[in-house]
Amino acid sequence: MSDTPEIKLVKTSRGSTYRMKKKEIVKVQKSNLTLPYEVGKLLRGLAMPQKKAYCLLLVEGSWTLQSIANELLCHRQTVLDYTRSKEAQDPDVLASVWDLPIPKLPRVVVGEVYEKEIVQPDADVLKRLLELQPLAQKVRSYSPKFREEAEEYTKLLADEIPLFELRRQDTKNRQNSINDITDETKSKWNTKIREHFSKAKAIYDGMIADGIAKECARFILPLATPTRLYMSGSVRSFIHWIALRSSHGTQKEHMELAEDARKIFIEHLPLVSEALGWK
Numbered sequence: 001m002s003d004t005p006e007i008k009l010v011k012t013s014r015g016s017t018y019r020m021k022k023k024e025i026v027k028v029q030k031s032n033l034t035l036p037y038e039v040g041k042l043l044r045g046l047a048m049p050q051k052k053a054y055c056l057l058l059v060e061g062s063w064t065l066q067s068i069a070n071e072l073l074c075h076r077q078t079v080l081d082y083t084r085s086k087e088a089q090d091p092d093v094l095a096s097v098w099d100l101p102i103p104k105l106p107r108v109v110v111g112e113v114y115e116k117e118i119v120q121p122d123a124d125v126l127k128r129l130l131e132l133q134p135l136a137q138k139v140r141s142y143s144p145k146f147r148e149e150a151e152e153y154t155k156l157l158a159d160e161i162p163l164f165e166l167r168r169q170d171t172k173n174r175q176n177s178i179n180d181i182t183d184e185t186k187s188k189w190n191t192k193i194r195e196h197f198s199k200a201k202a203i204y205d206g207m208i209a210d211g212i213a214k215e216c217a218r219f220i221l222p223l224a225t226p227t228r229l230y231m232s233g234s235v236r237s238f239i240h241w242i243a244l245r246s247s248h249g250t251q252k253e254h255m256e257l258a259e260d261a262r263k264i265f266i267e268h269l270p271l272v273s274e275a276l277g278w279k
Contacts, residue, residue: 033067040071144233
């Protein structure tokens with residue numbers, strides 16, 4: 001067995017490098033055992049009662065019957081009979097051989113593995129790591145979280161439900177739409193939508209006036225009713241979301257929201273924005 005552990009550097013798929021230390025897999029040898037020369041010589045020179053008692057102690061020390069029999073040039077059944085004899089069980093005889101050596105079983109290397117080496121940083125490095133930990137939490141990767149304000153329990157954000165822009169469905173990208181609807185078509189449908197929104201809002205106001213709960217009255221409102229959405233996440237998640245949702249192919253309203261978020265990001269994180277090329 002090697003006293004000096006072998007060290008190798010391993011590079012991960014993410015580019016980081018760590019040290020691996022080779023560790024030998026060692027097991028106790030349980031077959032083809034041979035008693036140490038000094039123990040075998042001592043065993044053969046004992047009187048028969050002490051020899052039997054010593055055999056018992058060796059067997060209790062996990063040495064095999066065959067390894068003892070090889071030293072005594074006898075059959076292992078004979079050694080088994082020795083350990084079961086009255087002499088071996090006699091307290092006085094056992095006391096006379098109690099201090100004789102019982103060697104440990106030999107150990108053999110059956111394989112080797114590499115384990116990651118844990119390096120304990122010094123006090124200054126550890127202190128600096130603890131200072132950087134809160135900053136690292138801000139850029140670690142995890143998905144942003146969204147929470148919509150419970151409109152069923154709060155006052156509506158607007159007195160009127162605003163009209164939305166009418167666009168033609170993109171047949172190649174279901175998330176995209178094309179702004180080529182004629183003014184005549186827009187005017188036609190905007191008139192009907194405005195009437196629909198006005199009736200829905202009037203019904204909602206009437207239900208509230210009669211004491212009907214907001215969470216019940218809100219079911220009459222169209223999906224276009226303004227609501228407030230809260231988004232929280234790490235700096236890294238905001239960078240990913242802004243870059244993804246401000247690109248072509250995203251729904252127009254979502255793109256506008258991402259661009260507004262980019263402006264806020266640039267205002268609060270100018271150095272990061274400069275590194276990203278955002279202006």
